Amino acid sequence: MTRTITIDPVTRIEGHAKVTIHLDDRGQVADARFHVAEFRGFEKFCEGRPFWEMPALTSRVCGICPVSHLLASAKAGDSILGVAVPPSASKLRRLINLAQIVQSHALSVFHMSAPDLLLGFDSDPLNRNLFGLLASEPELARGGIRLRQFGQAIIEALGGRKIHPSWAVPGGVKSHLSRESAQLIQSQLPELRRFVRGVLDRLKAMLDSFAKEVASFGSFPSLFVGLVGPGRAWEHYDGLVRVVDEFGRVAAEFESGRFEEYLGETVQNDSYLKSPYFKPLGFPQGMYRVGPLARLNICDRIGSPLGDVELAEFRDRAGRPAHSSFHFHYARMVEILIALEKTEEMLGDEDLYSGRLQVEAGVNNLSGFGCSEAPRGTLFHHYTVDGDGVLQKVNLVIATGQNNLAMNRTIQQIAREYVADGAFTEGALNRVEAGIRAYDPCLSCSTHALGQMALRLQLLDAAGRVIDERSRA
Amino acid sequence: MTAERKMRINDVQVKFEEGETVLACARRAGVRIPTLCHFDGLSDIGACRLCLVEVEGSAQLAASCVTRAEPGMVIRCHTTRLAEYRKVILELLLAERNHVCSVCVANGNCELQDLATEHQIDHVRFDYQFPALGVDLSHGQFGVDHNRCILCTRCVRVCDEIEGAHTWDVAGRGGTSRVITDLAQPWGESQTCTSCGKCVELCPTGALFPRGTSVGGLVRDRGRIELAMAHRRHESCHG
Numbered sequence: 072m073t074r075t076i077t078i079d080p081v082t083r084i085e086g087h088a089k090v091t092i093h094l095d096d097r098g099q100v101a102d103a104r105f106h107v108a109e110f111r112g113f114e115k116f117c118e119g120r121p122f123w124e125m126p127a128l129t130s131r132v133c134g135i136c137p138v139s140h141l142l143a144s145a146k147a148g149d150s151i152l153g154v155a156v157p158p159s160a161s162k163l164r165r166l167i168n169l170a171q172i173v174q175s176h177a178l179s180v181f182h183m184s185a186p187d188l189l190l191g192f193d194s195d196p197l198n199r200n201l202f203g204l205l206a207s208e209p210e211l212a213r214g215g216i217r218l219r220q221f222g223q224a225i226i227e228a229l230g231g232r233k234i235h236p237s238w239a240v241p242g243g244v245k246s247h248l249s250r251e252s253a254q255l256i257q258s259q260l261p262e263l264r265r266f267v268r269g270v271l272d273r274l275k276a277m278l279d280s281f282a283k284e285v286a287s288f289g290s291f292p293s294l295f296v297g298l299v300g301p302g303r304a305w306e307h308y309d310g311l312v313r314v315v316d317e318f319g320r321v322a323a324e325f326e327s328g329r330f331e332e333y334l335g336e337t338v339q340n341d342s343y344l345k346s347p348y349f350k351p352l353g354f355p356q357g358m359y360r361v362g363p364l365a366r367l368n369i370c371d372r373i374g375s376p377l378g379d380v381e382l383a384e385f386r387d388r389a390g391r392p393a394h395s396s397f398h399f400h401y402a403r404m405v406e407i408l409i410a411l412e413k414t415e416e417m418l419g420d421e422d423l424y425s426g427r428l429q430v431e432a433g434v435n436n437l438s439g440f441g442c443s444e445a446p447r448g449t450l451f452h453h454y455t456v457d458g459d460g461v462l463q464k465v466n467l468v469i470a471t472g473q474n475n476l477a478m479n480r481t482i483q484q485i486a487r488e489y490v491a492d493g494a495f496t497e498g499a500l501n502r503v504e505a506g507i508r509a510y511d512p513c514l515s516c517s518t519h520a521l522g523q524m525a526l527r528l529q530l531l532d533a534a535g536r537v538i539d540e541r542s543r544a
Numbered sequence: 545m546t547a548e549r550k551m552r553i554n555d556v557q558v559k560f561e562e563g564e565t566v567l568a569c570a571r572r573a574g575v576r577i578p579t580l581c582h583f584d585g586l587s588d589i590g591a592c593r594l595c596l597v598e599v600e601g602s603a604q605l606a607a608s609c610v611t612r613a614e615p616g617m618v619i620r621c622h623t624t625r626l627a628e629y630r631k632v633i634l635e636l637l638l639a640e641r642n643h644v645c646s647v648c649v650a651n652g653n654c655e656l657q658d659l660a661t662e663h664q665i666d667h668v669r670f671d672y673q674f675p676a677l678g679v680d681l682s683h684g685q686f687g688v689d690h691n692r693c694i695l696c697t698r699c700v701r702v703c704d705e706i707e708g709a710h711t712w713d714v715a716g717r718g719g720t721s722r723v724i725t726d727l728a729q730p731w732g733e734s735q736t737c738t739s740c741g742k743c744v745e746l747c748p749t750g751a752l753f754p755r756g757t758s759v760g761g762l763v764r765d766r767g768r769i770e771l772a773m774a775h776r777r778h779e780s781c782h783g
Binding site: 119120121123124126127128131235237240241245431459460461 | 646647649678679680681682687689732755756757758759760761
């Protein structure tokens with residue numbers, strides 16, 4: 072008799088999803104599937120809009136990472152205008168993206184995943200949340216909240232609001248950083264850096280106790296994809312897209328505007344989330360991972376003193392490339408430190424406070440590409456417009472989607488490790504969810520395609536038996 | 545002997561000149577009556593109905609922008625009934641097309657948005673119509689987004705009465721009405737448009753905007769157009 076275990080909803084992630092674990096006649100895990108149960112549709116309803124509106128429109132995709140869409144969209148707009156933005160604008164965009172990385176990573180680490188890591192995967196689910204963390208680790212929880220607040224404050228200082236700023240526009244940005252804001256940012260940096268280094272030390276010390284999780288939370292060979300900057304350094308805003316194979320060898324390097332030549336997208340019958348893959352290897356062999364783990368795996372160096380030290384240690388501890396998705400957490404903390412360090416470096420740059428902010432131009436290209444590193448990974452926007460600038464087609468390739476194949480494989484691996492002979496504990500199912508959480512997926516961001524969706528309905532009886540199943544392709 | 549030109553508006557006694565409208569008298573007396581289609585210097589058409597007032601002795605409500613002041617009139621501008629009617633009118637306007645303030649070029653600079661805030665509209669009680677309407681960006685300098693048009697026809701009147709071009713007009717009936725340029729040609733192909741931008745300046749929402757405007761990026765300079773209107777009035781008075 073086959074059985075299906077359903078985890079619905081998956082908690083402490085952004086968006087709505089469920090997981091089904093399919094057991095065979097002997098009660099062994101036959102399959103595990105990650106279903107994204109929500110649909111947003113931005114790719115469709117943005118058609119017909121002027122492309123100048125797109126940065127603010129697509130920033131509405133997400134309340135956690137609006138800046139990521141804002142920047143990728145503004146860059147797609149730059150590409151349609153056919154302009155290079157002024158140095159002040161590109162530096163200010165970089166600064167806001169660093170703030171975005173800090174605040175989003177802080178949310179993932181401290182609000183979403185720290186309860187698992189610090190209170191334990193098997194701890195009481197009633198307390199396994201931020202409030203439980205506040206009770207048992209108040210300093211750490213408060214520090215995480217302050218870290219997120221810091222990133223949000225920079226976004227507000229630049230964009231005028233913490234969430235959904237419409238500050239970046241095709242051709243540039245709307246305002247400089249004020250010197251008062253810079254002073255405020257500067258004054259908080261030393262304490263936050265100390266806090267982050269303390270958390271990193273603690274995380275490193277804990278890794279050995281999570282050996283089983285490291286080995287089973289998405290520990291498999293795959294490709295890794297992300298941006299690299301000059302000197303193939305860690306990058307988050309511009310540069311080349313680099314694809315690295317399971318041995319750390321460069322499989323491809325290309326201009327981000329050519330991403331559709333290298334990255335294909337396919338759909339699954341049971342999820343609203345598309346599954347991108349590396350075209351030269353085909354589907355599904357072309358599975359790849361993006362995000363903090365990928366960015367640390369693909370770069371040759373960080374390009375900042377603390378960052379380079381941490382990268383070397385990360386590679387010593389986690390491998391090069393690091394294959395386990397459990398190390399997304401570690402990579403995320405390293406990236407927070409890098410972002411703080413690079414933010415401090417930038418504050419002395421006069422271009423943040425003065426200089427031309429925007430260039431103007433008409434529609435010079437009918438197709439525009441924008442790419443940046445969102446906290447969760449590489450984000451691509453591709454717009455096609457008519458001669459007047461009205462959008463004809465929108466394609467958003469979201470980081471979370473790019474991790475879809477890997478997330479599915481991760482939960483299969485975890486389920487096989489922790490569910491045996493039809494028996495499982497709450498902690499085991501929490502580990503399945505935690506496998507998803509490691510990727511920090513943002514499902515609200517990533518479900519936009521229309522017309523090719525499929526829906527799968529499963530009817531389960533009280534014992535969890537599948538009585539009926541219908542598919543619509 | 546003619547009656548003295550005095551009336552009462554919200555219990556305030558107001559003197560008026562021959563031919564003045566109730567709206568003009570109210571504004572002079574410092575009584576605020578909300579409007580959308582009215583603009584000082586343009587002819588009035590009483591289209592939006594937001595300026596409805598109660599006239600003592602009349603069962604009907606009157607649009608104050610097109611109602612002449614008369615001696616002895618007693619006007620009430622702010623009653624519970626009027627407040628509810630104005631709210632309904634604004635809700636109907638919001639439900640009729642696709643007004644999404646958060647991603648509108650006029651966000652923070654929109655008369656419809658300001659009025660909705662003033663009337664404490666936190667939700668709309670009518671079904672949104674979600675009509676499929678287009679955006680015309682064919683003009684070299686400006687764009688028109690029919691999703692945000694409330695058919696106030698300020699653009700039609702300013703183009704006709706102040707610029708003298710009469711590029712804008714209204715086509716269709718009822719819910720299918722649309723503002724059009726020339727004979728429903730793309731704005732960029734209009735033979736009559738002088739690209740003066742007065743229509744864009746006077747649009748109360750984000751329906752007309754300079755090309756390239758980003759969300760919340762619309763900046764208006766009504767001072768310039770008010771000067772042009774004053775000049776036009778001066779010319780018509782003094783030949």
